[in-house]
Amino acid sequence: MNPLAFPLLADENIHREVVRALVLRGKDVRAVLEEGMGGRDDIDVLRHAHGHGRVVLTHDGDFGTLAYQAGEPLVGIIYLRPGHISPTFVIEMLEAIEASAADVEPPFVLVAERKDALVRVRVRCLRPAR
DSSP: GGGGOOOOOEEEOOOOHHHHHHHHTTEEEEETTTTTTTTOOOOHHHHHHHHHTTTEESOHHHHHHHHSSOOOOOOOOEEESSSOHHHHHHHHHHHHHHSSOOOOOOSSEEEEEEEETEEEEEEEEEEOOO
């Protein structure tokens, strides 16, 4: 399944224009602020996303640390690098992910890294939590 086909939870660092663009493209996406989770710890956001069957969309690498080292259960994480760039830059990254051959099953971590016009997509499927 394409990573962007899953319901998404946009972290606070994802610009609202990016969230709006995803909604206009028919994606099921909620922002952390819409969920009343503004200012909450990453672990709380990850647990909320998992509890609601959503993939975390973020510019924050700490979510991957929680997934790998702490073994937190998750549906998935889409980590966009570099972060805090213009919404257009990020939307173009998401379009590249959607056009890619990435096929994932939960739980997964996808890292998309953009340098100039090239977007490199790496996926790691994790073992399901027991």
